[in-house]
Amino acid sequence: MSEAPALDIQGLSIALPRSAERGFAVENLSLQVRPQEIVCIVGESGSGKSVTALSIMGLLPRALKATHGAIDVGGENVLTASRARLRELRGNRIAMIFQEPMTALNPVLSVGNQIDEALQWHAANGARAAPRKRVLDLMESVGLPDPEQLTRSYPHQLSGGQRQRVMIAMALANEPALIIADEPTTALDVTTQARILRLLRKIQRTHRSGILFITHDFGVVAEIADRVVVMRHGRVVEQGSVDEVLRNPQNTYTKMLLEAVPSAEPRPARLLPKAEAPILTTQDLQKTFGDAFFLRAGRTVRALDDVSIDVHRGETLGIVGESGSGKSTLARCIARLIDPSGGEIRLDGEEIGNKTQAALRPFRRRVQIVFQDPYRSLNPRRTIGQSITEGPRNYGTDKGAAWTRAGALLDLVGIEARALARYPHEFSGGQRQRIAIARALAMEPDVLIADEAVSALDVSVQAQVLDLMERLRGEFGLTILFITHDLRVAARLCDTVAVMLNGRIVEHGPAERIFREPQHSYTQALLAAAPKMRHFERATPRGSLPRIGTV
């Protein structure tokens, strides 16, 4: 405790340009990170957490200016340091790990060279005794397999987790006093995320660096933090030890955020109407991507390998898997945005897998899809009214009726009907996703495919959209194919769950069973890796779910 902190921020305020909706990106922020301590800054988008990280690195965009306060790193105020001095500090005393390791690494330099470069820039000449050995040691210490071989690899040859390990090795290169990790696991799969978090904890024990860890995910906080700083709109709303904050949050916003974190508790089974024939089935569905050209066989990737699913009317099937598992390919095949390579897709018994685009027309409206990225799924040049009415107009609904219905649907998803004349950029991500849902509902579909539909949203917004989907499926008797990488989200909504790995379904069954008694080792690994609140269970778990066997 008596040690000097690795980072000491006092009363930091960073002004936003005059045109912005609030005066400060960060207002009167004070926090300390001690050596060997992991401090998490938690907040949703726009909370000022990334701006804080950039200001510590001296990398603030020109439009932003720190107006008050001091950022003290190892006894030196970063805010008043010269450009040359800042360059020395970066990497030497402060290092940063970014969210997207692919873009943070230079694609044309080998991994070994990049780590070596991090060493070269900052170590004094004398200290560069055996740089080669140091590179290998670093790679070893972050758990990269076969460092000898890997030094010659280029970033694109590595997996996402390996790239992030390289970034961490570079950050550790000069034993900095402070490592800033800006959402370092957000772009990674859950199992990879779990391994990276474990690595960071190990580093914390063996190195002296303090870590400032920026995240939006309370699950991650519970896994890794010693202390927590909760930010909202640029202000600290609560800070304290991880125990205090997670067990006994004082601030209402913190409580709301914690409430919104989906637990990996499956919902109690709903009473579904006794099913006749399933509404949607796929039988041995295959999709092969490849670069075959004329008669020459190229490399091919089996994105879907004999996938068979049944979905009954009113059921919500969660399709869970990590990136590359083929879950999105499955969604796009079923929506017939891409053509399957083999097998069949039946909608109400009718084969739609090999119909031509023209013959598909009547079926199009019965299967609708909501996409992941709310910023790209609406045409920025068209009003949301035009977007919502496009489908019904295609099928001959007259203009007046289509617009009236669009208004009613907007109302239903919680947006004022008079917003129909507005353009997408006037809405937030959560609102846009509601609009996309309204567009899908305008077609009166039987099956709604949600392809990572809540993954890009802040957790509180995510909870609202999930609530909305839950309400709508009851109201419309919707069958939902819910595709997600996040088991916690699937647990919240799905009746049945199919777990995908390498284009195959490895486990399929009622959500309760999958979550409580996973059979396949991969499902078990996924469940184990999902960040959860573990020791910080709230006094009253959500909805006080009855445990299996107690009812």
Added chain:
Amino acid sequence: MSAPAEPFIAHEMAADLPDVRRARALWRNPGVVFGVAVLLIILLLAIGAAYLANVDPILLRPRFRLRAPSAIAWLGTDQFGRDVYSRVLFGARVSLFIGFAVATIAVVAGLIIGLVAGYLRLLDAILMRVMDGVMAIPNILLAIAMVTLSGAGILTVIVAIAIPEIPRVARLVRSVVLSVREEPYVEAAIGVGTPVPLIMWRHILPNTIAPLIVQGTYTCAAAILTEAILSFLGAGIPTEIPSWGNIMAEGRQSFQIAPWVILFPGFCVALTVLAVNVLGDGLRDMLDPRIARGMDNLQ
């Protein structure tokens, strides 16, 4: 704007704004203002040539050969005693017409080919290989060959200059189509059963407008230059129709004693091409989202 439902989001990009607001921002760009102003003046001079010119541009006056600029002949006379001022004014008509005509033909043809190639993968390989072939022919050579085969005339020159420009536009449009067709909003449109022609018209075409305007201005400038070069080489517009190019071509022999014959049309070519290029740069800055993204992406 009426009050939006949600507070303004700081990371909104200019590319996301509706076209009306972007169009308004255009007039704050000095390049756009300068280019449009200069082109308007030249256009007015060209349209009013019949009234502004004081002498018939093709009237030969052997007694007044190679006179320096004076009160009688404002920009001097050429080796046949024709009035350079009148010829430059009438020449503006031909040069501007060729510039606009070439740009229009190249943009329209390139747009159609690019849209088809970008959206219908089947035709893509064939169309783009043909385009590569056309691009491989040097444009001056192609023009000289065409003029030789079908005789000099404005139409021949326009077609000869336009053909090599088409592949450039087609490739540009195709690349835009290829990236836009992967956008989720296009997939969403497919999902709600929008027919292909309507998808092209509603969702894809609008994205090509901005780069096309930019490419069109450059094509226009290049065409004016190429016409001048062709005429200068004697493979362009026949001399009885004055164009900036052939005025200079004829002034070539007497350049040392009568530099004004080349100087004034040359100045006009330079000014026009400069104005069109500056306009193109301004448009590109304002319309290309990658450059127009003025604001830093704040988290």
